[in-house]
Amino acid sequence: MSEVTILKIGGSVLTDKSKEGKLNRKEIARIAKEIASGDVRRLILIHGAGSFGHPIAKKFGLDIPGRQNYTGVTLTHEMVKDLNRAFVKELIENGIAAMPVHPMSCAISSKGRLNKMMTSQIELMIDNGVVPVIHGDVVMDLDWGVSILSGDQIVLHLAQRLNAKRVGVGTDVDGIMDDDGKVITSITPKTFSNIKPLLTTSKNIDVTGGMSGKVNELVKLAEGSIPSYVFNASKKGNVAAFLEDNVDFGTVIRSD
Ligand SMILES: Nc1ncnc2c1ncn2[C@@H]1O[C@H](COP(=O)(O)OP(=O)(O)OP(=O)(O)O)[C@@H](O)[C@H]1O
Ligand SMILES: [Mg+2]
Incomplete structure (x- = not known):
C-alpha cells in the first residue's frame, strides 16, 4: 500500500x-487549482471551519463543555457543510474526484477529544482514487452531549491511524512565529515548552485555540x-510545493 498524504x-x-x-472564493479557486496540478493519489484533504463555524459555534456557546x-449544533453543522460543499464543488470542477x-x-x-471515527x-475512497474532503465539525460527545471537533484534531487522528507519510497544515500566516514575528523553522517536543508561551489563539473569533x-x-x-509542516497556504504556490514534496518554508514539527 503506498503512503497517505494529509x-x-x-x-x-x-x-x-x-x-x-x-x-474567499478566489482562494478556494486558486487552492483547488494548485491541488489539481499536484499528485492527488492517496491524498486526504481536511479543512477548518473559518467563519462558517467559529462565530456560530461561539454564538450558541458550543465551546462551553x-x-x-442542539439546535445550535445542527445550524453550525449545516454551515460548515456549506463551506465543505463550496470547496468540494471547486475541486470537482478542477477534475479531482473529491468526496465529502x-x-x-x-x-x-x-470530553472534547476524538474518541472514535469510522x-x-x-480508506476505501483513497484505495479507489477518490480524495476525501473532511472538515472541522460538531460531534456527539459521550460526556458533554456534544463538542467541537477541530480540523487540527482530525489531522492528528487520521495521520496516526493511517500512518501518514506526509502531513501539511496550511494556514494564513508564514508558520509559527516568535516574539519578533520571525518564523521558527523547527519545533520538537523538547523545544515546545519554550515556544508554548508564544502561541495564542486567532485574531478573529475562534473556538479551537x-x-x-x-x-x-x-x-x-x-x-x-x-x-x-505548518505553512502559509494563502501564498501562491505553497500548496503545490507541499504536494511536490518541495517544502523549504514554514515550520516543521518533528520528533527531534
Ligand atoms: N506564535 C504564533 N505564530 C503564528 N500565528 C499565531 C501565533 N500565535 C497566534 N497565532 C494566530 O493563529 C492564527 C492561525 O490560527 P487559526 O485557527 O486562525 O487558523 P486556521 O487553523 O488556519 O483556521 P481554522 O481554525 O478556521 O481552520 C494566525 O492567523 C495568528 O493570528
Ligand atoms: Mg484553527
Whole structure:
C-alpha cells in the first residue's frame, strides 16, 4: 500500500474569518487549482471551519463543555457543510474526484477529544482514487452531549491511524512565529515548552485555540514520529510545493 498524504487547509484561508459566513472564493479557486496540478493519489484533504463555524459555534456557546444547544449544533453543522460543499464543488470542477466526509455522521468524542471515527470509508475512497474532503465539525460527545471537533484534531487522528507519510497544515500566516514575528523553522517536543508561551489563539473569533490548539495536536503527532509542516497556504504556490514534496518554508514539527 503506498503512503497517505494529509493536507489541511485552514478555514482562515478558505473564508474571510473576520466576516461570518463569507467565502474567499478566489482562494478556494486558486487552492483547488494548485491541488489539481499536484499528485492527488492517496491524498486526504481536511479543512477548518473559518467563519462558517467559529462565530456560530461561539454564538450558541458550543465551546462551553456541556452546553447542549442542539439546535445550535445542527445550524453550525449545516454551515460548515456549506463551506465543505463550496470547496468540494471547486475541486470537482478542477477534475479531482473529491468526496465529502462529515465527522458528525462518523465520529464520537469524549470530553472534547476524538474518541472514535469510522475510517474504513475514507480508506476505501483513497484505495479507489477518490480524495476525501473532511472538515472541522460538531460531534456527539459521550460526556458533554456534544463538542467541537477541530480540523487540527482530525489531522492528528487520521495521520496516526493511517500512518501518514506526509502531513501539511496550511494556514494564513508564514508558520509559527516568535516574539519578533520571525518564523521558527523547527519545533520538537523538547523545544515546545519554550515556544508554548508564544502561541495564542486567532485574531478573529475562534473556538479551537488558533495556533495554540494546532501546535498542541501537531506536537502529539511528532511524539509518534510523524512530522508535519505548518505553512502559509494563502501564498501562491505553497500548496503545490507541499504536494511536490518541495517544502523549504514554514515550520516543521518533528520528533527531534
Ligand atoms: N506564535 C504564533 N505564530 C503564528 N500565528 C499565531 C501565533 N500565535 C497566534 N497565532 C494566530 O493563529 C492564527 C492561525 O490560527 P487559526 O485557527 O486562525 O487558523 P486556521 O487553523 O488556519 O483556521 P481554522 O481554525 O478556521 O481552520 C494566525 O492567523 C495568528 O493570528
Ligand atoms: Mg484553527
